[in-house]
Amino acid sequence: xxxxxxxxxxxxxxxxxxxxxxxxxxxxxxxxxxxxxxxxxxxxxxxxxxxxxxxxxxxxxxxxxxxxxxxxxxxxxxxxxxxxxxxxxxxxxxxxxxxxxxxxxxxxxxxxxxxxxxxxxxxxxxxxxxxxxxxxxxxxxxxxxxxxxxxxxxxxxxxxxxxxxxxxxxxxxxxxxxxxxxxxxxxxxxxxxxxxxxxxxxxxxxxxxxxxxxxxxxxxxxxxxxxxxxxxxxxxxxxxxxxxxxxxxxxxxxxxxxxxxxxxxxxxxxxxxxxxxxxxxxxxxxxxxxxxxxxxxxxxxxxxxxxxxxxxxxxxxxxxxxxxxxxxxxxxxxxxxxxxxxxxxxxxxxxxxxxxxxxxxxxxxxxxxxxxxxxxxxxxxxxxxxxxxx
Ligand code: HAX
Numbered sequence: 001x002x003x004x005x006x007x008x009x010x011x012x013x014x015x016x017x018x019x020x021x022x023x024x025x026x027x028x029x030x031x032x033x034x035x036x037x038x039x040x041x042x043x044x045x046x047x048x049x050x051x052x053x054x055x056x057x058x059x060x061x062x063x064x065x066x067x068x069x070x071x072x073x074x075x076x077x078x079x080x081x082x083x084x085x086x087x088x089x090x091x092x093x094x095x096x097x098x099x100x101x102x103x104x105x106x107x108x109x110x111x112x113x114x115x116x117x118x119x120x121x122x123x124x125x126x127x128x129x130x131x132x133x134x135x136x137x138x139x140x141x142x143x144x145x146x147x148x149x150x151x152x153x154x155x156x157x158x159x160x161x162x163x164x165x166x167x168x169x170x171x172x173x174x175x176x177x178x179x180x181x182x183x184x185x186x187x188x189x190x191x192x193x194x195x196x197x198x199x200x201x202x203x204x205x206x207x208x209x210x211x212x213x214x215x216x217x218x219x220x221x222x223x224x225x226x227x228x229x230x231x232x233x234x235x236x237x238x239x240x241x242x243x244x245x246x247x248x249x250x251x252x253x254x255x256x257x258x259x260x261x262x263x264x265x266x267x268x269x270x271x272x273x274x275x276x277x278x279x280x281x282x283x284x285x286x287x288x289x290x291x292x293x294x295x296x297x298x299x300x301x302x303x304x305x306x307x308x309x310x311x312x313x314x315x316x317x318x319x320x321x322x323x324x325x326x327x328x329x330x331x332x333x334x335x336x337x338x339x340x341x342x343x344x345x346x347x348x349x350x351x352x353x354x355x356x357x358x359x360x361x362x363x364x365x366x367x368x369x370x371x372x373x374x375x376x377x378x379x380x381x382x383x384x385x386x387x388x389x390x
Contacts, residue, residue: 017380021196027372029195030361031062031354036274040193047189048278055161055187055353056080059131062192062357063124081157083132084164087117090137094144103345104225106141108218115214123363126213127356134349135161139168142342162187165349174336178290182335183346185286186328189279190347192354199224199348203355204362205375213359220355221348230344230351232266237296237329237340239266246298252306259310267300267326268307269319276321283327287334296330 016024031043038046042058043065050058053067060068060076068076093113097106114133119126136155143152153170156163162183166176195201203220207213224230243254258265270277284304287297304322311320329343337343362372 021377026377027195027362028366029358030065030365031357032192032194034194034272036272039273039275039278042192046278048282051185051188051279051282053188055184055191055350058188058191059353059357062353063128063360077160080128080132080161081159083129084136084155084157086114086133086136086140086155089117090114090140091144091149094140095149097144099145099147101145102225103141103145103342104221104231104348106145107138107345107348108221108225110137110141111214111221112218115212115218119212119214121212123207123213123360127360130213130217131353131356132161134352135165136168138345138349139165141345142169171336179335179337182286182290182331185282186332186346187350187353189282189324189328190350192351192357195358198226198229199351200355200358204359207359207363208372208375210374213356216359217352217355220351224348224351225344230347233325233328233343233347234340236266236325237333237343240296240299240303240330241340243299243303246295246302248302248306251299251302252310255303255307255310259314265307265311267303268311268322269317270321270323273321273323274319277323279324280322280326283324283331284322287327287331290331291334294330294334296333297327300327300330 012024032040034040038048040047042050043061045061045067050061054073054077056077057068057073059080060072090110090113094106094110097109111130114130114137115126118129118133120129140152143149153167156167159167162180165183166179171179193200195204199220202223203216206219207216211219227235243251245251245254255265267280284301287294287300291297304326308320308322311317329340332338332343332346333340337346364371366372
C-alpha cells in the first residue's frame with residue numbers, strides 16, 4: 001500500500017509504519033555519521049583518530065566543524081571555565097532527592113533545575129553553559145546521592161572539564177590521573193552518534209517546539225535512561241561481573257548458556273556497525289596499557305575472543321563483534337568508579353555536547369539559518385479511529 005502522493009516519491013508503504021522510524025530518512029546531520037566498518041565519524045574524522053584529544057577540543061569540533069589550533073584550544077578551555085559556575089541553590093534541590101532514585105533521573109532533574117536558574121534563552125549560550133556546568137552538576141549528584149553532601153570541595157574553575165568532576169567527587173585511594181584519562185577518553189568516544197539515535201532525536205524534537213536547551217536536554221536524558229538505550233552500559237558491566245571467570249572454556253559455556261536462556265550477550269552486536277566498534281578497540285588498547293591484569297579486564301579479553309565465534313553460529317545476528325559497551329564499565333570500575341548504576345550518567349554527560357551541537361544546527365544554521373520547523377511526523381488513522389466518520 002502506498003501512502004499518498006508525497007509518500008509515493010519515497011516509495012513508502014505500510015511496511016514502513018509502526019517500526020519506530022527505523023531507516024526512514026528525516027533530515028541531515030552536520031556533526032557525525034556512522035559507517036558499518038569504521039563506526040562513528042565526527043565532522044568527517046573517524047573516531048579512532050580522535051580518542052586521545054582533550055574533550056574540550058572535541059566539543060569545539062562538534063560546534064565549529066573543525067578542530068581547534070593550539071591557541072583556539074586554549075581559548076576554548078578558558079571560555080568553558082568562565083561558563084562553569086553552578087548556582088549554589090542546586091545543592092538544596094539535589095540534597096533531598098530519593099537516594100534510591102536512578103542517577104539518570106537525578107541528572108534529568110539537575111539539568112532541568114539549572115535551566116530554571118541559568119537559562120539565557122539563547123541556543124548557543126545555553127548549550128555551551130550547560131556543557132561547562134555538567135562536571136560540577138554530575139559531581140554533586142554523585143555526592144548527594146551517596147550521602148556525601150558535607151565538605152564538598154569548591155569547584156576549581158581553573159581545571160579542565162574532567163578534572164573539575166574528579167575534584168568535586170574527591171574519592172580517597174584512587175589514582176586521579178588514571179581516572180581522568182579513562183573519563184576523558186570515555187567522553188570523547190561517546191559525544192555524538194549521528195542524528196537519529198533516540199536521545200538525540202528526542203532532544204532535537206523537544207527543541208523544535210522552542211523549549212530551552214536545558215528542557216530539551218532533560219528530555220534527551222530521559223530518553224537515554226532506558227535500558228534499551230543508554231542504560232545498556234550499566235547492564236553490560238553487570239553482565240561481565242556475573243561471568244566470574246576468564247577461562248575460555250568456562251566463558252564459552254557461559255555465553256552459550258545465556259543464548260540458550262534467550263538472554264542477550266551484552267557488549268556484542270550493533271544495529272549499524274558490521275565490524276568491531278572502533279570505540280571498543282580504543283578502550284581495549286587503553287585497558288591493555290592500564291590494567292592488563294585486572295580480573296574483569298581478563299574476562300572481557302576472553303569474551304572478545306570467544307563471543308564473536310559463538311554468536312557467528314547464528315546467521316540472524318548481523319554483527320557478532322564487540323560494541324562500545326563491552327569495555328567501558330570495566331575501565332571505569334578499575335579506576336574507582338565502581339557502581340554500574342552511574343555509568344549512563346557519563347554517557348549523558350558526553351552526549352550533552354553532541355546533542356547541544358545538533359540542536360544549534362537545527363535551530364539556527366539549517367535552512368539558511370531559518371532552522372527546522374516544529375517536528376510533526378504524519379500518523380495514519382486506523383480503521384477504529386475512522387469508525388464515526390460514515
Ligand atoms: N546477543 C544475543 N542475541 C543477539 C545479539 C547478542 N549480542 N545481537 C543480536 N542478537 C539477536 C537479536 O536480538 C535479533 O534477534 P530476533 O531476531 O530474535 O529479534 C537477531 O539477533 C538479529 O539482530 P541484529 O539485526 O543483528 O541486531 P539488532 O539491530 O536487532 O540489535 C543490538 C542490535 C545491539 C540491540 C543487539 O546486538 C543486542 O541486543 N546486543 C546485546 C546488548 C548490547 O550489547 N547492547 C549495547 C548496544 C550498544 C550500542 O548500540 N551503542 O550505540
